[in-house]
């Protein structure tokens with residue numbers, strides 16, 4: 001399946017706990033002021049790759065704790081995000097996902113994806129609430145939600 005990405009960070013230690021294969025989805029419509037990654041906004045930017053390339057790459061690395069779906073806005077490409085998340089889970093990797101949506105506003109079309117996400121970092125980036133002390137998030141309104149613990 002095709003996916004439009006801005007790029008990947010094959011061994012990230014800042015996009016969630018442990019060592020993570022971070023996939024930066026291309027495309028975001030939110031335009032949060034002070035966004036850390038404006039190059040990911042254009043819906044036709046970045047590059048098209050096949051999800052199988054990404055899956056092969058993260059499955060090859062025995063050092064990984066998991067994968068992180070980030071961006072950009074992963075929820076603009078739900079089918080590709082779901083395929084990546086399922087492949088990670090079946091390989092024993094955990095899945096973090098960053099989204100500008102709050103958990104309460106995640107669309108029903110993403111319900112299957114949510115089942116395959118361990119940790120959701122939700123909400124828009126709000127520059128006035130920026131705090132450099134926060135782990136794995138940029139502003140205080142954002143939450144690091146362990147979905148399965150909450151169930």
Ligand code: SF4
Pocket residue numbers: 028029030031032035036037038040071072073099100124125
């Ligand atoms: S949701 Fe994320 S990528 Fe999109 S504008 Fe806001 S901070 Fe930037």
